[in-house]
Amino acid sequence: MEIVNKPYAKAFEDFAKDKEEILCISADLDSSCEIDGFRDRYPHKFISMGMAEQNMMSFSGGLGLAGFRPFIHSFGVFTYRRPYDQLVASIAYPRRKARIMGFLPGITTPGGMTHQAIEDISVMRTLPNMTVIETGDATEVESICEVADSIDGPVYCRMLRGSVPRLFKTPLQIGKLRTLSEGKDILVFTSGICTEEAIRARSALKKFGISIKHIHVSTLKPINEELFLSLISEAKSGIISMENHLVNGGLGSIVSDIISKYGIGKKLIKLGLQDTYAHGGSKGYLSRYYNLDALALIKSIENLTNTKTNIQEVDLNEARIEDVHSLSKAEAL
Amino acid sequence: MKNKKTNHEVAKGIRKRVFEHCIKNNGGYLSQACSAAEQLAWLYNDILNLGDSTQPMIPEEFSGVPSKDNQNYITGAGYNGPFESNYDRLIIAPAHYALVAYATLIEVGRMAPEALDMFNKDGSSVEMIGAEHSPGMEVHNGTLGVGLSTGAGLAMGRKIKKETGEVCVFMSDGELQEGQVWEALQTCVHHKIDNLWAIVDVNEQQVNGAMKDVMDIGDIANKIESFGAIVTEIDGHNFDELKKAKKINHKDKPLIILAKTSPYQGMEYLKTRFPKLHYVRFKSEEERINMNNEISTELGISPIEY
Numbered sequence: 001m002e003i004v005n006k007p008y009a010k011a012f013e014d015f016a017k018d019k020e021e022i023l024c025i026s027a028d029l030d031s032s033c034e035i036d037g038f039r040d041r042y043p044h045k046f047i048s049m050g051m052a053e054q055n056m057m058s059f060s061g062g063l064g065l066a067g068f069r070p071f072i073h074s075f076g077v078f079t080y081r082r083p084y085d086q087l088v089a090s091i092a093y094p095r096r097k098a099r100i101m102g103f104l105p106g107i108t109t110p111g112g113m114t115h116q117a118i119e120d121i122s123v124m125r126t127l128p129n130m131t132v133i134e135t136g137d138a139t140e141v142e143s144i145c146e147v148a149d150s151i152d153g154p155v156y157c158r159m160l161r162g163s164v165p166r167l168f169k170t171p172l173q174i175g176k177l178r179t180l181s182e183g184k185d186i187l188v189f190t191s192g193i194c195t196e197e198a199i200r201a202r203s204a205l206k207k208f209g210i211s212i213k214h215i216h217v218s219t220l221k222p223i224n225e226e227l228f229l230s231l232i233s234e235a236k237s238g239i240i241s242m243e244n245h246l247v248n249g250g251l252g253s254i255v256s257d258i259i260s261k262y263g264i265g266k267k268l269i270k271l272g273l274q275d276t277y278a279h280g281g282s283k284g285y286l287s288r289y290y291n292l293d294a295l296a297l298i299k300s301i302e303n304l305t306n307t308k309t310n311i312q313e314v315d316l317n318e319a320r321i322e323d324v325h326s327l328s329k330a331e332a333l
Numbered sequence: 334m335k336n337k338k339t340n341h342e343v344a345k346g347i348r349k350r351v352f353e354h355c356i357k358n359n360g361g362y363l364s365q366a367c368s369a370a371e372q373l374a375w376l377y378n379d380i381l382n383l384g385d386s387t388q389p390m391i392p393e394e395f396s397g398v399p400s401k402d403n404q405n406y407i408t409g410a411g412y413n414g415p416f417e418s419n420y421d422r423l424i425i426a427p428a429h430y431a432l433v434a435y436a437t438l439i440e441v442g443r444m445a446p447e448a449l450d451m452f453n454k455d456g457s458s459v460e461m462i463g464a465e466h467s468p469g470m471e472v473h474n475g476t477l478g479v480g481l482s483t484g485a486g487l488a489m490g491r492k493i494k495k496e497t498g499e500v501c502v503f504m505s506d507g508e509l510q511e512g513q514v515w516e517a518l519q520t521c522v523h524h525k526i527d528n529l530w531a532i533v534d535v536n537e538q539q540v541n542g543a544m545k546d547v548m549d550i551g552d553i554a555n556k557i558e559s560f561g562a563i564v565t566e567i568d569g570h571n572f573d574e575l576k577k578a579k580k581i582n583h584k585d586k587p588l589i590i591l592a593k594t595s596p597y598q599g600m601e602y603l604k605t606r607f608p609k610l611h612y613v614r615f616k617s618e619e620e621r622i623n624m625n626n627e628i629s630t631e632l633g634i635s636p637i638e639y
Contacts, residue, residue: 028510028541048546082513112460115475289456
């Protein structure tokens with residue numbers, strides 16, 4: 001599998017450098033959000049806001065009023081928890097064309113509760129006027145700027161950084177679903193880093209004759225209900241959603257809403273953080289601890305199909321182990 | 334407080350432990366040990382009235398986040414002594430100083446040296462960003478700017494309950510960029526919260542580099558004073574000045590000590606890293622070797638084996 005080093009750094013620079021209305025907004029996390037190179041090469045397009053997120057949100061609203069399209073960079077968690085009021089009043093309500101780039105989604109940081117955005121999708125989805133996109137591989141990260149900037153209104157993007165695997169050949173398209181495998185027994189929806197885990201699980205399950213339809217979701221709002229509906233209607237033994245987020249308010253809730261709205265009698269297992277905060281640790285450890293890895297998906301599939309595979313961790317394709325101090329990361333966080 | 338070591342010895346020990354850890358792990362929060370070693374040594378070893386630790390020398394593993402199903406959840410506060418009315422409480426506001434705080438706990442005999450080997454290890458409570466369950470931590474402070482408000486509320490509560498113990502908040506100057514800190518100050522002054530005092534590590538650095546280049550916060554002593562608090566500026570590496578500052582009368586007002594510090598204190602060779610001092614990860618093996626040789630000489634120790 002190809003691993004791309006810092007895909008956002010190059011993608012953002014290529015996209016933004018010649019566009020007059022694009023400004024790069026920073027909250028003291030430049031190298032952590034891969035915009036330090038852009039800052040050094042295009043200082044006239046870069047605005048340092050320091051650690052002051054409430055001000056940053058309303059300030060960006062003001063830039064929007066002046067006709068700019070600010071790309072706001074921080075850890076996802078800092079773009080909505082503290083400045084939620086400002087996010088609503090200054091950005092979401094007036095439909096400012098702010099592009100919020102939220103890094104370190106869910107359990108992808110050892111920084112613990114205060115650094116882990118685990119309810120960002122839920123919070124952002126419930127805001128009227130907000131569009132929500134989550135990247136799941138390097139290709140999606142590379143195409144996120146074009147997509148985000150095409151939105152007529154504010155958009156929140158859940159970003160991957162550092163060493164990012166390339167899973168897809170085609171760019172991210174708003175509202176489109178990616179079908180990664182065809183199957184009739186189980187329908188699996190995944191988003192973000194969970195897609196890579198599900199691919200590992202699928203290959204291990206092949207020899208057991210369980211056919212899985214695997215769908216990758218990158219647009220979490222707005223939702224094309226018809227696309228979801230036709231898939232859900234065809235699932236034979238049940239549906240599983242898998243997300244690097246709380247199970248309430250994210251992908252699982254999206255699927256659940258459609259099931260109930262259209263009165264479909266299908267069982268849904270929601271994998272994700274089960275109404276709990278997480279703590280600090282490596283991605284591999286946290287995925288296992290909170291049942292967010294390939295093995296957790298296999299157990300859920302066994303449950304829905306009444307099968308016993310006895311697949312163990314060692315049987316799975318070797319997990320991609322990320323070095324905590326990998327060179328592609330500028331800081332500890 | 335039973336002083337087995339002098340403040341100087343504790344401060345030296347903190348720098349040594351943090352340096353050793355950073356060399357062995359190819360990086361860490363090293364400049365924070367340089368700027369804050371004297372302050373944390375003084376707080377734990379000297380000025381704070383803390384009871385003996387109630388927690389094991391080797392910290393317990395992480396045992397789950399707070400929830401109704403996890404009634405045995407404990408915070409790291411017990412490492413700072415029991416919650417008794419006469420004892421002081423310490424809030425460590427910049428949670429990324431955790432490595433320095435852990436080293437301090439070891440130096441003052443509240444934690445075993447082996448605990449540092451658990452730093453940032455999966456399943457450990459000795460987390461990289463000090464969590465509520467990490468040794469020495471009372472609450473989660475990884476989202477910067479919440480510490481002073483928490484300390485103010487705790488102090489107000491203790492005042493209402495007529496407890497004699499004070500509340501101390503250890504802060505960093507970077508977090509003064511967050512508006513919440515100023516809301517906390519106005520509250521302390523308005524409600525005459527004078528059983529609270531704070532010491533701010535003014536090292537003038539933040540993640541992106543020097544604060545004056547990222548977001549200049551201007552004359553903070555003047556600003557704090559105009560908010561109505563009692564403020565004093567001192568050399569944060571000088572124990573005599575630290576002691577003198579704490580003696581200032583601040584009846585009906587909070588006391589804010591601005592401890593001016595150097596992010597290279599005791600490790601001048603770190604200057605080669607300016608302005609990227611927030612988290613020092615060695616760019617090459619050559620840099621690691623040079624840091625190891627140069628700084629160990631400055632600290633008067635043998636180069637660290639790794």
